Amino acid sequence: MENLRPAVKTADIACRSTAVSLCSLPKQGLVYFMESLHRWYAAGSGALALAVALGAFGAHGLRERLEAYGASIYEKAVFYHFVHGLGMLLVCLIASAQVVSVPGAKRILLLLLAGLVLFSGSLYLLALTRIRWLGAITPFGGTAFIAAWLLLMYELLRYSTPQQ
Template sequence: MEAAMNWGVAGAILLAAAVLIGAFGAHALRERLDAYATGIYERAVFYHAVHGLGLLALGIATSARVAAQPAADAAGWLIAAGIIVFSGSLYALALTGMRRLGAITPLGGLAFVAGWCAFALALSGGFATR
């Protein structure tokens, strides 16, 4: 159960970070970013927040023993990696304009998809006991 609480804590921390990063973009970067970069930045914040909520839900599901722990842990790591790679590459692209950073963004998207599939597996009792 301790690991389940950690996913909930990780989700809450990532949500707080998404709010701070979003506020930074809306205020400190308002004059610095053009419309294209602002759109990219906002997309990064959106996916960051949505998947932070996913980790929060994962923590709740494992704490309630609704999700099997091994698959839940796989889901958590994949979703966390997706936030880092997907949103991180978009944040960097928006701030630097280095378009080649966009080449790694789909890898983060794949991590998100794999994470949600692992979450579904965890909810169905996959890998082990609850």
């Protein structure tokens, strides 16, 4: 938290010189927002690192273990894992630019994270274990992904209209 003090001071100066929506937050709220967003950037970066590692593991370590069907499921899990890890970083950037509301960004990020765990996680497990009922979990993750992107669209449209 101490390492955020210079950023808060900079944000404080920016608040005095421009009309920034975060300026209305108390200083503790601004620190919490920046700290929270910092963690989401880390979560998105971690998701991407894990996607690359699991993709490499699938390409090199599982080549002989997985049949064609299992390999295609695993590849789909890695693809969606990677795309939505990038999506997490994109939402963080959009939130940093204050184009969407802070609560909206957090809801979107939680939905993306839930989608990663449910969608990609169930596909990874299905490919590795061949337990068919795991496929029933996958649509819940897909639904979380869709909900996240629809919520982002809503937040962007809501903030693009002038507030009166």
